Amino acid sequence: MRIRPLLGFIAAALMLPAYAQQGGADSAAARDALKKQEGDTDQSTLLKQTLTAVDKQYSLIKRGTIAANYELNYSYVGQERINADISTGQLTLFEINNDSAHQITNTISVDYGVRDNLTASVSLPLVSKYSENPAFDGFSHSLGDIGIGARFQPVEAKRGRPNLTVTSNLRLPTGKSPFKVDANQNLATGSGVPSLTAGVNVNHIVDPVALFGSLNFTYSGAAKDLSQIRGTRVLTRVEPGPSIGFGLGFAYALSYGISTSISIQESISRGTKLYFRDGGSAKTKTQTSGMLNLGIGYRVSPKTTLNITAGIGLTNDSPDFTLGISMPLSF
Template sequence: MKLSTLPVFLASALLVHSMNAGAQESQTAPASAAAARDALAKKEGEGDQSALLKETLTAVDKQYSLIRRGKTQFTYDLNYSYIGQEKIVTDFTSSGLTLFDIENVNSHIITNTFSADYGVRDNLTANVTLPLITKYAETRGHSGVSNSVGDIVLGARFQPFEARRDAPGLTLTSNLRLPSGRSPFKIIAGSGEATGSGVTALSLGVNVNRIVDPVALFGSLNVTASAPAKDLSQVTGTRVLTRVQPGMSIGFGLGFAYALSYGITTTVSFQEAVSQGSKLRFEDGLNVKTSTQTSGMLNMGLGYRVSPKTTLNFSVGIGLTNDSPNLSMGLNVPLAF
């Protein structure tokens, strides 16, 4: 080979090598891009963030999404709450205040709640809730544990308008609470702790939610009225309590849920309830009205999707007022049969 033709030969060889390398790169690049797309793509059965947000909203308040007609859904909730407070004990006679004492009251409450939802229509869901309560209370004078059924709740949720992705969802709610638990107005000191409210109550409310993927905003407003507890005979100090008329209560809440991924969501919400004072009547004709109570809770939650149809929801609540539980923790588990 002549020296004059060597540069031409080398140039041709380099051109062929570059063409072969370019062809290999053109084949590798699409394959790498396809692999990346497959790795980042949503796998089959993962659902979407909107569905996960709806499940999370349902677990947060059990009022934000309905089930199909003829379908049944069961849910189990486990909740622990701690209440620590200083209770003022007083008694009145014709001569005025005769007893004034302050005692510390510590209560640990574990609630196992079983709920069943049934789709009456596509936009109407009926609900029944059965709580089983274990309560331990400790005061300076005594301590005790109570295991009993709590107040059973019958409820209904109704969506007057068809849900649309680009519009807020509206749900009307009603709940009838039955005094099936141990009444606080009938227990005898030292014989156990109350596990119910002791009165029948009706609640009406409205809930609004808006999903802006990957965030869902929600809020609620409700009003509760209670029937009086009559024909009582509870000894309180030196008097006998005969009638209690609980005051009306107004509550509201707001918050948001955020989908971190197809399997993880977080929620932050605030709830507050303002209750008017109760009217107490004693056997000797004395009438007393208690002060207004305000309860506020800050709740934080985490939802974890373990399967396409099952999402576990954990929550922690912190009391913001003196009338609120100091701490609450909850676990929500859908049940399938």
């Protein structure tokens, strides 16, 4: 049976970063402040390891078991911004600014089997970012947003029928908030708001192929009591809109030690409401982000599989390129 070694790899193929929730409605400066940070771990925390550790009854880890996993993720975002001034009726200013951002996230996550069909998890990300743009050119290192999650399998897994897992994840705003840092002196490493994600994952094994899909909904809390200067205005409150995401793909076992996968993920986020000290407000546009992921898994040992996944952004609201490496940790 060749499907067993690729189950751990399927979960890594589903590890996709969460994408920008905010767009531009008031000014370019406001867009930059409200853009959700590339590399956030919403989808990664929600979907990872949902198909691992095959058991006779359940596909989650067994009761009383502790499992740890290490992930290294890299993402790149680049864009060209054209500044032109035609307010006088003539072109008096024209320049092209190249903005680029690199982010490396090291994440250690720990799972605990509360029951055979219920697993609790916590993830600790360490974020390093480098940005090169007219506002700031430099590095930033900090703790990212901590995630606390749970996965529940309501029905026993049986061969020949789809396997359903219910998931939830609470993200705490422990990283540097984009609404509190000085954009000219530092970089944000977190989202700045708490969020709760709930969803379902489904997989179906047709040996040697595993089909999988996911659907989730995210609600974010508001960022209050702000006093951030953005251009000529002072931002005092931010209310992110809800988002919905879905993904699907398949994994194929080439041999007992090598597996490949292809998956696609998309998320749609409603506009964010912005409130300013002068009494004014604005709302950003709805954003759609999508990623195409190609992966390979190498079975290093009977209990260890090294997973490598490369992602290509399909929309303007997605990172241009992502690269992820994950593997279980043994104690």
